[in-house]
Amino acid sequence: MTTPLLSVRNLTTEFHLPDGKVARALEDVSFDVLPGQTVGLVGESGCGKTTTLMSVMRLLPASGRITSGRALFQGRDLLQLSEPQMRAVRWKEMAIVFQGAMNALNPVMKVGDQIREAIELHNLMDRDAAEKRVGELLEMVGIQRARRDQYPHQYSGGMRQRAMIAMALACSPDLLFADEPTTALDVMIQAQVLQLLKEIQKELGLAIVMVTHDLGVVAEVCDSVVVMYGGKVAEYGTADAIYNAPQHPYTRRLLASFPDLNRPGDTLASIPGTPPRLTDLPTGCRFHPRCDVKVEACETVSPPMLETEPGHYAACHLCQGREARFS
DSSP, X not given: OOOOSEEEEEEEEXXXXXXXXXXXEEEEEEEEEOTTOEEEEEOSTTSSHHHHHHHHTTOOOTTEEEEEEEEEETXXXXXXXXXXXXXXXXXXXXXXXXXXXXXXXXXXXXXXXXXXXXXXXXXXXXXXXHHHHHHHHHHHTXXXXXXXXXXXXXXXXXXXHXXXXXXXXXXXXXXXXXXXXXXXXXXXXXXXXXXXXXXXHHHHTOEEXXXXXXXXXXXXXXXXXXXXXXXXXXXXXXXXXXXXXXXXXXXXXXXXXXXXXXXXXXXXXXXXXXXXXXXXXXXXXXXXXXXXXOOGGGGTSOOOOEEEETTEEEOOXXXXXXXXXXX
């Protein structure tokens, strides 16, 4: 069996709010990322997708606290590293494309200088070699070298997203986190960015963890899928299993709310109600207030994560399988 590049186990993260309340953003989140694999984190806004990335990267704001869990990356627990040790890992071994490339670039720095800065901060090469690397990276993502001296406002939205990808690849990481990489882009540019990521992944052997709410994106690029709800994993498995044999009621409702070109006449479903507030989470299954197939136990007992078939996991009282013991 292939050894995972990243193993997240029982990750729990809380935010301490100014009014004294505690928001439990993540609870017992577990999943694996294999070398060269693309894993999608999906779910409604506020379910914990971005917080998962920021927890693993150790980029939480001051109010955030990782209270338990492990994030084993190439055998090291990232949650136990000192901040100087973690800085050496970021960008050089794992990197992130932040959500909203429109605002992620420094507006008063030339794009090429921003990419070169990422290289020089890690002392990977001298200035001349770094400058050559900037040109190579820009061409890799489909931007002409001559545009390295332009400012972000001179780039289109799609070009800025490509520049952010180039910056993330500057230090040749093994793992790339992509947080909503197609947000605010039109459909044609979205397709181009996704195709670019697939080509770069194939060329460099990257593993990618992609946060998205777009189930079409997941179907297009992901090997495995983590479905999140209320800060917990509702279902986890291969993309094929999730799409063709969803086990959790939330996953089924998500899929039913997304248009299927093979069934153009189908009426799209909706999920009644709203996601739970993280400062006032429901007892039992977090989805039960919105679930149309709940049973009595759902309201009081948190369902265990069950392996319903090899490699396919779901946390639902209606599922049949053996309890998963993530090691």
